[in-house]
Amino acid sequence: xxxxxxxxxxxxxxxxxxxxxxxxxxxxxxxxxxxxxxxxxxxxxxxxxxxxxxxxxxxxxxxxxxxxxxxxxxxxxxxxxxxxxxxxxxxxxxxxxxxxxxxxxxxxxxxxxxxxxxxxxxxxxxxxxxxxxxxxxxxxxxxxxxxxxxxxxxxxxxxxxxxxxxxxxxxxxxxxxxxxxxxxxxxxxxxxxxxxxxxxxxxxxxxxxxxxxxxxxxxxxxxxxxxxxxxxxxxxxxxxxxxxxxxxxxxxxxxxxxxxxxxxxxxxxxxxxxxxxxxxxxxxxxxxxxxxxxxxxxxxxxxxxxxxxxxxxxxxxxxxxxxxxxxxxxxxxxxxxxxxxxxxxxxxxxxxxxxxxxxxxxxxxxxxxxxxxxxxxxxxxxxxxxxxxxxxxxxxxxxxxxxxxxxxxxxxxxxxxxxxxxxxxxxxxxxxxxxxxxxxxxxxxxxxxxxxxxxxxxxxxxxxxxxxxxxxxxxxxxxxxxxxxxxxxxxxxxxxxxxxxxxxxxxxxxxxxxxxxxxxxxxxxxxxxxxxxxxxxxxxxxxxxxxxxxxxxxxxxxxxxxxxxxxxxxxxxxxxxxxxxxxxxxxxxxxxxxxxxxxxxxxxxxxxxxxxxxxxxxxxxxxxxxxxxxxxxxxxxxxxxxxxxxxxxxxxxxxxxxxxxxxxxxxxxxxxxxxxxxxxxxxxxxxxxxxxxxxxxxxxxxxxxxxxxxxxxxxxxxxxxxxxxxxxxxxxxxxxxxxxxxxxxxxxxxxxxxxxxxxxxxxx
Amino acid sequence: xxxxxxxxxxxxxxxxxxxxxxxxxxxxxxxxxxxxxxxxxxxxxxxxxxxxxxxxxxxxxxxxxxxxxxxxxxxxxxxxxxxxxxxxxxxxxxxxxxxxxxxxxxxxxxxxxxxxxxxxxxxxxxxxxxxxxxxxxxxxxxxxxxxxxxxxxxxxxxxxxxxxxxxxxxxxxxxxxxxxxxxxxxxxxxxxxxxxxxxxx
Numbered sequence: 001x002x003x004x005x006x007x008x009x010x011x012x013x014x015x016x017x018x019x020x021x022x023x024x025x026x027x028x029x030x031x032x033x034x035x036x037x038x039x040x041x042x043x044x045x046x047x048x049x050x051x052x053x054x055x056x057x058x059x060x061x062x063x064x065x066x067x068x069x070x071x072x073x074x075x076x077x078x079x080x081x082x083x084x085x086x087x088x089x090x091x092x093x094x095x096x097x098x099x100x101x102x103x104x105x106x107x108x109x110x111x112x113x114x115x116x117x118x119x120x121x122x123x124x125x126x127x128x129x130x131x132x133x134x135x136x137x138x139x140x141x142x143x144x145x146x147x148x149x150x151x152x153x154x155x156x157x158x159x160x161x162x163x164x165x166x167x168x169x170x171x172x173x174x175x176x177x178x179x180x181x182x183x184x185x186x187x188x189x190x191x192x193x194x195x196x197x198x199x200x201x202x203x204x205x206x207x208x209x210x211x212x213x214x215x216x217x218x219x220x221x222x223x224x225x226x227x228x229x230x231x232x233x234x235x236x237x238x239x240x241x242x243x244x245x246x247x248x249x250x251x252x253x254x255x256x257x258x259x260x261x262x263x264x265x266x267x268x269x270x271x272x273x274x275x276x277x278x279x280x281x282x283x284x285x286x287x288x289x290x291x292x293x294x295x296x297x298x299x300x301x302x303x304x305x306x307x308x309x310x311x312x313x314x315x316x317x318x319x320x321x322x323x324x325x326x327x328x329x330x331x332x333x334x335x336x337x338x339x340x341x342x343x344x345x346x347x348x349x350x351x352x353x354x355x356x357x358x359x360x361x362x363x364x365x366x367x368x369x370x371x372x373x374x375x376x377x378x379x380x381x382x383x384x385x386x387x388x389x390x391x392x393x394x395x396x397x398x399x400x401x402x403x404x405x406x407x408x409x410x411x412x413x414x415x416x417x418x419x420x421x422x423x424x425x426x427x428x429x430x431x432x433x434x435x436x437x438x439x440x441x442x443x444x445x446x447x448x449x450x451x452x453x454x455x456x457x458x459x460x461x462x463x464x465x466x467x468x469x470x471x472x473x474x475x476x477x478x479x480x481x482x483x484x485x486x487x488x489x490x491x492x493x494x495x496x497x498x499x500x501x502x503x504x505x506x507x508x509x510x511x512x513x514x515x516x517x518x519x520x521x522x523x524x525x526x527x528x529x530x531x532x533x534x535x536x537x538x539x540x541x542x543x544x545x546x547x548x549x550x551x552x553x554x555x556x557x558x559x560x561x562x563x564x565x566x567x568x569x570x571x572x573x574x575x576x577x578x579x580x581x582x583x584x585x586x587x588x589x590x591x592x593x594x595x596x597x598x599x600x601x602x603x604x605x606x607x608x609x610x611x612x613x614x615x616x617x618x619x620x621x622x623x624x625x626x627x628x629x630x631x632x633x634x635x636x637x638x639x640x641x642x643x644x645x646x647x648x649x650x651x652x653x654x655x656x657x658x659x660x661x662x663x664x665x666x667x668x669x670x671x672x673x674x675x676x677x678x679x680x681x682x683x684x685x686x687x688x689x690x691x692x693x694x695x696x697x698x699x700x701x702x703x704x705x706x707x708x709x710x711x712x713x714x715x716x717x718x719x720x721x722x723x724x725x726x727x728x729x730x731x732x733x734x735x736x737x738x739x740x741x742x743x744x745x746x747x748x749x750x751x752x753x754x755x756x757x758x759x760x761x762x763x764x
Numbered sequence: 765x766x767x768x769x770x771x772x773x774x775x776x777x778x779x780x781x782x783x784x785x786x787x788x789x790x791x792x793x794x795x796x797x798x799x800x801x802x803x804x805x806x807x808x809x810x811x812x813x814x815x816x817x818x819x820x821x822x823x824x825x826x827x828x829x830x831x832x833x834x835x836x837x838x839x840x841x842x843x844x845x846x847x848x849x850x851x852x853x854x855x856x857x858x859x860x861x862x863x864x865x866x867x868x869x870x871x872x873x874x875x876x877x878x879x880x881x882x883x884x885x886x887x888x889x890x891x892x893x894x895x896x897x898x899x900x901x902x903x904x905x906x907x908x909x910x911x912x913x914x915x916x917x918x919x920x921x922x923x924x925x926x927x928x929x930x931x932x933x934x935x936x937x938x939x940x941x942x943x944x945x946x947x948x949x950x951x952x953x954x955x956x957x958x959x960x961x962x963x964x965x
Contacts, residue, residue, distance in 0.1 A: 550824070550851040554780040557873040561786030564876035568793035589875065596873040709803075709826040 018207055019248050022239020023227035023255035025220065027296060028121040030230060030253055031058065031066070032246055035114050038063045038072065042115070042238050042246050044253075046228045050105065050120045052097020055231050063118075067095045078111035084215050084250045085110040085119070090299065092123060106299050110250050117246075119253050121299055150174075150319055154185030157287065157312045162187040164304055165273060165297050167289035172277070173199065174285040177486055179209075181286070183450075190292075197450040203263070204286075212276040213283050214249060217306045220256050220272045222294035223264045227255045264290075271295035273302075275309035279317035287312070324490045327362075331494040334362055335501030342505045352436070352502075353377050363494055364485065365438035367420060372434050372506065373513070381419045381439055387412065389437055392425045399427040399503060400495045402487035404440070418442070422484025424491070426499040428506045436502065438495070440484035532628055532659050543729040547714030549603035553596055560592045613654045613737075618692060618756070619644040619685060621655040625662025626683055633670055635679055643684040648692055649758050657733045658756075661741075664726040665696040665752050672700030672750060691739075691755045699749045708743055730754070772890055773817035774883070775810075777801045777833070778849070779825050783872070787820070790879065804828035808836075811844075818845040818886040821866075823857050831857060834864055845889045847882045849874070855957065859924030862961045869958050881955065903963050909951045917944040921957055922964060 024030045029050035032042035039062050043055040051058075051066060058065070064072045071093050085108040097103045108119040154172040162170040169188040173181035179201035186195040204212070211218070229237040230246055238246040248254040264272055273289040287309060297305070334355075341351045349372045352359065356368045356379035367381030376386070391409045395401035403409055404422040412420075420439040428434035487495070567585050570577055623642065630640065666681060673679045676699055684695040703711060714728040727741075734741040734754045741754035774796050778784040781802070788798040799817075801807040804825050811817075823830035834846060848869040850858040858869040867889050868882040910918065913934075920930040927945070931938045954960045 553851050553872045554783050558780075558782035558786035560873045560875065561783070561790040561879075564879075565786065565790035565793040568790065568876075572793060592873055593875055713826060 017240045017245075018211065018257040019254070020240035020245040021227075021248060021255050021257065022237045022242065022245060023229050024119075024248075024251070024253035025222070025255055026225045026228055027221050028119050028253045029228075030117060030119050030251065031063075032112075032115040032117045032230075033063045035111065035116055038116075040066070042230050042232050044228045044230050048098075050103075050122065051095075052099065052101060052103050054098070056235075057098065059231065059233055059235075067093060071095060075116075076109060078109075078116065083110060085252060090303070108252055112247050112250060115246070117248075117251060119251065123299070150316065150323075151184055153312065153315055153319065155187075157308065158185040158187040161275075161287060161289065161305055161308060164301055164308070165289055165295075167271075167273065167291045167295060169194070169290045171195075171288045171290070172285060173288060175283060177488055179204075184285075194450060196448060198447050199450050205259075208257075208260070209283055211249070212274070212286065213278060215252075216276050216278070216309060217252075217302065218272075218274045219252065219297065219302055220264075221296040223256065223261055223270055223272065225256075225294070268292055273297060273305070275305060277309065277313045277316055279313060279320055284313070284316055284320070324493065327490050327494050328497060330362060331497035334358065335497055338501050338505060342509065348372060348502070348505050348509050349375055349377055353379070356380070359498070360438065362498070363424065363438050363487075363491055364440065365424070366441045367437075367439035369437040369439065370428075370435070372428065373510075374433075381441065383416050383420060383439070387416070389423070389425050389435065392423070393427070393432060396425070396427055398496050399499045400492060401425045402492060402495070404443075404484045404486040405482060406439070406484075407482045417482050420484075421482050422487065424487055424495050426495060426502065428499070428503050429510065430507075434506055434510075436499075440487075443483065443485035528624065529628055529631075532624065532656055532663065540725060540729060543714070543725050543732060545603045546732070547725050547728055549599045551714065552599045556592045556596045556599070560589050563589050563592075612656065613652050615650045615652055616655045616658070618648055618651050618653070618658065618694070619646065621653075621658045622662050622683060622685065622694065624655075625659035626666045626681075628659070629663050629666035629670060635670065635674070638670065638673070638679045638681065641680065641682045643682060645685045645687060648685055648687060651692060651756055651758055653737050653756060654733075658737075661730045661733050661754060662694070662696070664730050668726060668752075669696060669698035669700060669750065673698050676700050687758075688755070690759060691757050693753055693755045695744075696752045697746075697749060702746055702748060703743055703750050708745075711743060712741065771816065772797075772887070773815050774798045775801060775807055775817055775819045775844075777804060777807045777819065777825065777830070778822040779803060780822075783822075787879075790876065791883070794880065794883075796883070804830065804833035804836075807833065811842075813842060813844075816890060818847065818890055820847045820849060820870075820882075822849050823861060824851065831861060831864075834861060834866065838865065845886045847886050855926065856924035859922070859957070859961065862958065871956075878955070882958075903952075906952050910948065914944050914948050914951070917941060918948050918952075918960065918964075921945065921948070921960060924957075 024044045024046075026046060029047045030042070030044040031040055031047065031051070033040050039060060040058045043058045045055055047058060048054045053066060074093075076089075076091060091107045091109060092104070093107050094102060094104050104123050105120045106123045108121065110117055154174075158170045158172050161167075169186065169190055171183045171188075171194055172185040174184045175181050181199040181201075181203070183194045183197050183199075186193060188194075230239075230248075232238040232242065232244050232246070234243075236242050238244060267290070269290045270293040271291040273295075275287040275289075276283060277285040277287065338348075338351055338355070342348055349370070352368070352370055352372075356377075360366065360368050360380055365380070367383070368377070368379040369383065369386070370377040387406075387410050389410065392401040392403065395403070402422070402424040406412065406420060406423045407417050419441065421442045422440040424438045426436040426438075428436055563585055567577075567582065619642075622644065626640065626642075630638075662683070666683075669681050673681070678699040680699045682695075682697045684693075684697070686693050686695070712727045712731040714725045731741050734756070737756050739754055739756040741752070744751040744753055774791055776784060776787055776791070776798050778787065778800070779802055784800045784802065788800050791798045799810060801810060805827055807819070821830045821833065825833075828836070830848065837844060837846075846861070846866045848858050848861045848866045849872060850869060851872050855871070858866075858871075862869060868885045870878055870882050907915075916934060917930055920933060925933070927938045927941045931941045934941070948960075949955070952960060952963065954963065
């Protein structure tokens with residue numbers, strides 16, 4: 001059984017080769033003919049009983065030898081692909097046996113690669129076709145079509161199938177995603193019930209599942225019926241061990257695998273019938289009919305049952321599709337609603353916060369946890385402390401990852417595990433920063449297994465290990481802790497629909513926020529520029545006032561001094577001045593003093609802006625000041641170089657005022673370079689013995705030696721434009737910062753340097 | 765007012781030509797010998813430490829500033845009495861200069877009396893006549909007469925603050941500050957900030 005012949009396909013290597021069992025059940029005979037020659041290549045050993053010829057009489061003979069040329073000509077045509085026999089259009093044939101006796105048989109022909117396999121069953125004496133038609137109409141149409149709930153449909157199906165087949169027990173299994181089966185409907189004449197019991201996935205091994213999908217119906221009238229070997233031309237049994245095994249994948253008569261015999265015997269079953277329920281191309285469930293003794297069901301009833309199975313499958317599919325569609329529509333509606341709300345200006349987080357209950361309801365969750373732009377939104381079952389969902393990121397498929405056993409993936413406390421068992425993670429941003437988690441609580445804490453759900457590994461005599469079916473089907477309860485109701489395909493569809501919408505909305509929102517931040521930054525930049533310009537204007541005005549005051553004070557001072565000196569000299573010379581004249585001179589002095597006082601008031605009124613010092617990045621203030629000077633400049637060849645020491649300590653200074661110094665120095669330099677062949681402005685910062693030096697260098701004509709000493713005095717104009725208070729203002733600002741400003745001698749261009757202490761003691 | 769025993773020179777360092785010449789004219793009308801200098805550098809060239817002299821120094825100068833010159837002299841052990849002249853608005857610098865040892869300061873434009881008073885102080889210093897030291901007791905008794913507000917204004921004045929700044933600081937009008945100032949001068953028997961600094965600085 002476990003020895004696999006060389007002719008076996010590679011794709012069957014990992015499967016138990018139950019389709020190469022080389023034997024049929026005893027309730028029919030099998031004859032396989034070559035597809036092109038119609039010569040008989042294989043026969044089951046029981047042909048005498050069913051077709052009236054012994055196997056050795058048939059092997060190698062043309063099929064016409066057995067059933068006559070007329071029947072051969074009437075043999076149904078076969079589609080090119082392999083397929084299970086068409087039960088609904090039976091082929092009743094009559095021919096003469098070996099001794100001339102009349103043989104009436106029902107033949108189930110099907111094609112299998114190079115062969116046509118003909119399976120012969122005895123026909124029933126009186127096929128009750130009318131009764132079946134009637135039943136079909138009455139039951140199927142009126143009852144099956146009606147229910148739209150799954151369990152209701154399953155109940156009805158189980159009852160009808162038991163009515164038609166007469167089995168002791170008809171059960172309908174539904175397979176979960178982990179392939180374990182649950183009995184969702186049962187009709188039985190027995191006192192015990194299997195309804196609600198779970199069967200482990202290992203009860204139906206994968207090879208068997210494959211057969212269930214390919215072969216809708218499997219009839220085993222007698223579990224312990226003799227295996228009738230199939231013989232090939234050479235006379236050897238055509239099983240997996242032989243050189244030419246016969247593939248019985250689509251055979252109705254295929255003998256029962258020993259492991260299955262053992263399984264059914266363990267359950268006390270004598271005869272069985274199973275009908276696969278297939279929806280959307282996948283095995284959805286199974287109708288399992290059990291009889292506690294052998295049970296033969298007529299072909300016509302089998303046909304009916306197959307039809308019923310197909311109908312049930314179709315209805316199931318329709319119900320499932322409807323359910324899925326309904327859920328999808330609900331999800332799409334929610335997605336649309338979200339889109340609408342967010343479009344109308346509601347923030348995504350607010351939408352989720354207000355719709356949390358509806359969202360959780362949609363995916364059957366008890367908790368919602370969302371991280372969006374650093375904010376956390378929680379609803380329902382709240383986990384404290386928050387979990388790290390990172391392990392689920394590797395499982396994301398189309399942005400969604402689900403698990404029914406969260407504690408198996410992430411570290412959880414006992415309290416958390418009590419609250420949350422399963423989770424669905426929805427990724428809401430490419431960078432993984434934003435995500436949503438739906439959580440489900442513990443589900444169905446107790447599973448009622450039909451027996452302990454494990455197979456026993458057994459070592460065969462030939463040393464090969466194989467699985468043996470469960471021996472006990474006694475009820476066995478399993479406490480399942482830390483698992484939630486699994487997220488199934490429909491859930492995942494819903495989650496994906498939601499996620500698609502939320503992800504899209506989040507990206508739009510993120511873009512909007514990024515854009516807004518950019519706008520704000522630009523507005524802030526603009527505001528700073530304006531502040532700097534305003535400050536420049538007002539401090540220039542202040543400086544102007546101060547300069548005017550200073551300059552006016554000089555002549556006023558001189559006048560006072562001269563008049564006083566004059567009076568003194570007159571007295572020294574002993575000249576008698578008329579008192580009136582002396583009085584007038586005194587008035588002149590006091591008027592000058594008053595003029596000085598007036599100037600003082602004006603100057604006080606428009607005083608320089610106060611220092612608004614803070615710990616600042618000097619380089620930043622420099623870049624800003626220079627940048628501002630460059631704004632109105634149209635000098636395509638102007639090259640500006642910042643050679644800034646990035647390791648400068650932060651200094652205590654007024655960034656706007658310092659910016660203004662740079663603004664003035666740069667403006668001067670740029671204006672000076674207007675007619676220069678080389679136009680290079682270089683701003684350097686260096687650290688020097690506890691001071692920071694800022695050096696502004698240009699490639700203009702430089703500062704003439706005769707004005708070097710005066711450039712920081714107001715109204716000593718060395719540029720042609722303006723009043724010449726720019727450098728005076730620079731000096732005032734730098735000095736207010738306890739610094740110094742000077743011009744360095746230079747052969748080419750101007751070099752202006754100012755120095756600020758890093759440990760500042762500000763004038764206040 | 766000058767006798768031979770009290771011969772001395774007055775160096776005037778002032779970059780504004782009119783101020784320099786008018787001041788020199790005034791001082792010579794009062795019988796003083798002045799040596800006008802247009803810059804700190806020039807002063808350092810012409811200064812003769814052997815002569816008995818004092819210095820009237822403008823703080824704002826092109827090249828080496830008045831403050832720098834003061835520091836330079838101090839660093840080189842030259843102890844020439846210095847009277848500082850400043851433009852209005854340079855009071856904070858003048859206050860610093862006072863702290864650094866200047867004996868008086870004159871705000872431009874100054875009346876003849878203010879100039880003569882400053883020169884008297886300087887002369888007294890020059891001839892080791894200690895400026896009339898007012899006892900701490902008297903100062904304390906004068907201070908006691910000040911109101912709390914006046915004390916506040918006084919503190920600000922000692923920091924070299926302008927009226928406008930003081931007004932902003934104390935949240936009052938400039939006129940009020942001026943009122944406080946004149947009452948402070950009265951109660952403290954001071955002619956100006958320089959006297960206040962000498963008393964309290």
